[in-house]
Amino acid sequence: MPLEISRDRCRDFTVITIIGEVDKTEEALLSEQIDEAFTADRPRLLFDLSFMDFIDSSGLRLLVQASSRAHRCGGTCALCCLNPVPRRIMRLTGLDAAFDVYPTLGDALAQRRAESLASVKLV
Secondary structure (H helix, E strand, O other): OOOEEEEEEEOOEEEEEEEEEEOHHHHHHHHHHHHHOOOOOOOEEEEEEEEEEEEOHHHHHHHHHHHHHHHHOOOEEEEEOOOHHHHHHHHHHOHHHOOEEEOOHHHHHHOOOOOEOHHHHHO
């Protein structure tokens, strides 16, 4: 499935929805969308992964870089709605502990019921 990415403002968040597979061939598209999300002084990024089927190391690297960049700017970066394969990849790499991970978009927007709370470690 070809990669599709949308970026929307919802409440105080920039929600980046990823549809399809993120791999080396689609890295530039995701990188461009992430860069465009950094227009706010304190960006609050939320990656909706409801429809993401797969992510490879190049995609993981982009998510980690986005999180690091957001935190350096005084913002946040979280993930929500991980499907089984991306969830397994995140767990195997230990990156599920590097992000606030929410079961649903609604939970993420309300910042409640996180499955993983990386922000606790930052305090």
